[in-house]
Amino acid sequence: MRPITTLIAAFALTASAAQAEMSLSFNGWGNIPSCTTGRPNTVGNPAFTLKGxxxxxxxxxxxxxxxxxxxxxxxxxxxxxxxxxxxxxxTFKYKSPCPPSGRHTYEWTATAKKGGKTLATAKAARQYP
Known part of the structure; x- marks a missing residue:
């Protein structure tokens, strides 16, 4: 029985590795006003690309x-x-990056949904300014 259990575990590992994880990317902040006051502007989102x-x-x-x-x-x-x-x-509005001093790192999280069920999550981070 032990070889069968090992074979099943190896198959499950191979099958999960074959599925690509979802990834998120964005090239920049888009055409938003400069903001370093700590009081963000309401702006349109940057363009995003999702894979997987x-x-x-x-x-x-x-x-x-x-x-x-x-x-x-x-x-x-x-x-x-x-x-x-x-x-x-x-496509949607959000509060822009706007650190009160220095550079901050901002992270977008994309969550794939079907109804109320979460199917996958991906993240992408970038500094501003």
């Missing part, structure tokens, strides 16, 4: 977090999933 989105995904939830001040809510948006994995700039 699970089959059946109907919506993507996006949230922005300042990793240097994680308690501040920058908001985000919920969008219908496009067939090409892109979310155009300006």
């Amino acid at each position: 989105v699970p089959a059946g995904t109907t919506r993507i939830h996006l949230r922005l977090k300042d990793l240097d001040v994680p308690s501040y809510n920058h908001g985000g948006g919920k969008v219908k999933m496009s067939s090409d994995g892109t979310i155009p700039a300006g």
Whole structure:
């Protein structure tokens, strides 16, 4: 029985490795006003690209977090999933990056949803300014 258990475990590991993880990328902050006052502007989102989105995904939830001040809510948006994995700039509004001093690292989290079920999550971070 032990060889069968090992074979099943090896098959499960191979099958999970064959599934690509979802990834998120964005090239910059888009055309937003410069902000270093600690009082963010309400702006349109940057363009996003998602890869490895699970089959059946109907919506993507996006949230922005300042990793240097994680308690501040920058908001985000919920969008219908496009067939090409892109979310155009300006699809939703959020509170822009706006550190009161120095550079902060900001992280977008994209969550793939089908109904109320989470299918996958991906993150991408970038400094501002």
